[in-house]
Amino acid sequence: MTAPPLFRRIALIGFGLIGGSIARAARAQGLAGEIVVTARSAKTRARVTELGIADRVVDTNAEAASDADLVILCIPVGACGAVAQEIASHLRPDAIVSDVGSVKGAVVREMTPYLPTSVHFVPAHPVAGTEHSGPDSGFAELFINRWCILTPPDKTDIAAVDKLRAFWTAIGARVEIMTPQHHDLVLAITSHLPHLIAYTIVGTADELGEVTSSEVMKFSAGGFRDFTRIAASDPTMWRDVFLANKDAVLEMLGTFNEDLSKLTRAMRRGDGEALFEHFTRTRAIRRGIVEIGQDSAAPDFGRLQTGAKKP
Amino acid sequence: MTAPPLFRRIALIGFGLIGGSIARAARAQGLAGEIVVTARSAKTRARVTELGIADRVVDTNAEAASDADLVILCIPVGACGAVAQEIASHLRPDAIVSDVGSVKGAVVREMTPYLPTSVHFVPAHPVAGTEHSGPDSGFAELFINRWCILTPPDKTDIAAVDKLRAFWTAIGARVEIMTPQHHDLVLAITSHLPHLIAYTIVGTADELGEVTSSEVMKFSAGGFRDFTRIAASDPTMWRDVFLANKDAVLEMLGTFNEDLSKLTRAMRRGDGEALFEHFTRTRAIRRGIVEIGQDSAAPDFGRLQTGAKKP
CATH class of the missing domain: 3.40.50.720 (NAD(P)-binding Rossmann-like Domain)
Structure with a gap:
């Protein structure tokens, strides 16, 4: 029973x-x-x-x-x-x-x-x-x-x-x-803004005059392909998300744009130290996510796991 | 022999x-x-x-x-x-x-x-x-x-x-x-700009007043965690990349920013049709990358592959 x-x-x-x-x-x-x-x-x-x-x-x-x-x-x-x-x-x-x-x-x-x-x-x-x-x-x-x-x-x-x-x-x-209000802020940064950005850059790559779509696809293993997975999510669902959580996404987008300007300025001025410091800091967040079990530590999301043998 | x-x-x-x-x-x-x-x-x-x-x-x-x-x-x-x-x-x-x-x-x-x-x-x-x-x-x-x-x-x-x-x-x-010139343009969009953006957003998430780092990590499965993998790449290597390919990255960044403004405006105005049209187009690029073998079609980069059984 x-x-x-x-x-x-x-x-x-x-x-x-x-x-x-x-x-x-x-x-x-x-x-x-x-x-x-x-x-x-x-x-x-x-x-x-x-x-x-x-x-x-x-x-x-x-x-x-x-x-x-x-x-x-x-x-x-x-x-x-x-x-x-x-x-x-x-x-x-x-x-x-x-x-x-x-x-x-x-x-x-x-x-x-x-x-x-x-x-x-x-x-x-x-x-x-x-x-x-x-x-x-x-x-x-x-x-x-x-x-x-x-x-x-x-x-x-x-x-x-x-x-x-x-x-x-x-x-x-x-x-x-x-x-609900706090949820919408948290998800704006952990999910909605990443999707908006991935959708943007995949669209950008598709419309360049100097680089063909075929080249974009061939050489996507350098990072771009990870954005394309996110930008392949359901269009109806995501249209609704952006319309429904507009305010929180716009708020996060404002902060993102300021930060992007900061890094762009460092790059333009050749400020290697500022870039290095930033890139070192972001590594720690990745470690945290793997430690709490929200992602795999397998290199490259486990795509290469079967091949990742030590000699 | x-x-x-x-x-x-x-x-x-x-x-x-x-x-x-x-x-x-x-x-x-x-x-x-x-x-x-x-x-x-x-x-x-x-x-x-x-x-x-x-x-x-x-x-x-x-x-x-x-x-x-x-x-x-x-x-x-x-x-x-x-x-x-x-x-x-x-x-x-x-x-x-x-x-x-x-x-x-x-x-x-x-x-x-x-x-x-x-x-x-x-x-x-x-x-x-x-x-x-x-x-x-x-x-x-x-x-x-x-x-x-x-x-x-x-x-x-x-x-x-x-x-x-x-x-x-x-x-x-x-x-x-x-x-070399064409290489640097192609990689600016397929690799360098994606890294710059991932490094930016992971930094943004780390510095928010309203959402804690612990929340960012816990709820990262909504998209953010994929950016953290890219933003965990070697800092010295990437500092040098941005200093050495500054011009091409800035050029691609200019186009990206225009496209992000376009999507932001659509969101702000509640133009669901423009969002839907864009999100549908980016799906096709993902399909192309999977078709030419540059990524796996396994959902979620194969993270869930072992669990993806049909009932």
């Missing part, structure tokens, strides 16, 4: 990289009596049915949300308000409603007005992903040792927060709680 | 990631009758002796260069001129002299005046590396399927260029020939 699953019925609205990974992980860990999935496009719904990961695939958001005790919106942040409105009257009292959006302030602002006070709204953001998207891109291990940030409003029921925390912990994540 | 090795004696001046990888690869492929190594610090020389990769470890650059038929400078570009001066009178007539510097115009300018006309100067740049440095960081497979760019002056002996091409090909690289 085993313990009953954490949730009787989990509804996943949207089935991209994150939704698909949650479904696979929840099933692998036996966390749901039933997993009900819906997606906007008929093509995705058909694919989810084929994959056989969901217990039921339904056509509408309302149908998915009905009678679920956990509803997770796994969709671009720009769509969250409209979906909240759509499902509001179908939610069961005491249901936990959550999301996975990379921006929290805007999601809270846009969803809250529609949600009945009888449900528990616990916004979430698993800081995990790859450059791939779509129903086939997810995998059960995506969240292992990654952080999931919860941003529950002050008055939220503690039991509901704990239950969602238990869910994310069970699929491998480490959970941290903060305000 | 086997064919005689390509070079009777190869001298490697410097034994970091690149020098150490060349030594390991040349030995693995039997390309040298003898590999003679020197390094500036006694500690490195002692470590190379311990590693047992070189046939001989000597104390001075002059001693290393003496009687070698291939001499490769594996040192930061800023040191190439002084080392050329030091070895010049010890070079054997007909020796091939090369380097591995990431900037070619400055290296050619600084080394050429010292080299006797009796030697063949064939500057080279293997576009390969990891974020690690030092005598232990090299491995024989580093150059496999990576490009090595040769920038021989117009009047260079074709046989010497062909011999160096054969050497790089034998250790796995693909060889391309271009002018």
